[in-house]
Amino acid sequence: xxxxxxDTNFLLLPFQFKLDIxxxxxxxxEMPKEILVPSLVLEELKRLSARGNRAAKLGLAILEQKIKxxxxxxxxxxxxxxxxxxxxxxKLDAVVCTNDIGLRKRLxxxxxxxxxxxRSHLELV
Numbered sequence: 001x002x003x004x005x006x007d008t009n010f011l012l013l014p015f016q017f018k019l020d021i022x023x024x025x026x027x028x029x030e031m032p033k034e035i036l037v038p039s040l041v042l043e044e045l046k047r048l049s050a051r052g053n054r055a056a057k058l059g060l061a062i063l064e065q066k067i068k069x070x071x072x073x074x075x076x077x078x079x080x081x082x083x084x085x086x087x088x089x090x091k092l093d094a095v096v097c098t099n100d101i102g103l104r105k106r107l108x109x110x111x112x113x114x115x116x117x118x119r120s121h122l123e124l125v
Contacts, residue, residue, distance in 0.1 A: 002033045004114075005085055006072070007098035008044045011059035017119050021097070022066065024122040028114060029095065036094070037063060038077035038084055082106065095124070 004025060013019045025035065045063065048056030066072040077084040082103045089096045089111035096107055097114040107113055117123040 002029065002031050003092045003094035004029065004033050004035045005089060005092075005094045005096045006035065006037045006041060006063075007085060007096060007100055007103060008041045008048075008081065009099050010097040010114075011041070011045060011063055012055040013059075013099065013116060014062060015055035015058040017116065019116070019120070019122075021122070022062075022071070025097065025114065028122050028124050033095075035066070035072045036075050037067070037072050038081065038088075039074055040077045040079075040081040040084060042074060044081065086110070097122075 010021065013021055025033070042060075042063070045056050045060040049060050063072060067074060082100070085096055085098070085103065086106045088094065089107060093111075095112045095114055096103070098104060098107075099116050104113060104115065113125050114122045115125055
């Protein structure tokens with residue numbers, strides 16, 4: 001089963017671009033998968049939401065619903081979010097869902113990524 005790791009900025013896409021990221025993940029990755037969200041990402045979304053960030057509020061609401069439905073699993077994480085994702089992406093042979101340029105550069109040649117293309121769909125790189 002393929003592991004899929006969600007990054008914080010990826011969860012802001014539904015608000016920013018009116019994109020159903022979970023349908024897009026299903027469309028692009030036609031294989032059995034387990035979607036993981038690091039606890040650091042959940043904490044970051046909660047902090048941003050508390051500060052009034054509307055994109056984070058929507059992302060958090062969607063994510064909490066998917067966790068409740070059993071479609072996403074929260075995993076304990078510590079340290080810096082990007083460090084945790086980069087380290088575990090390679091270790092787990094995971095696909096990372098991110099739109100963060102810095103993280104994408106770090107993952108190049110180390111892990112596959114799902115990224116936003118043309119503000120309308122996701123693409124595996």
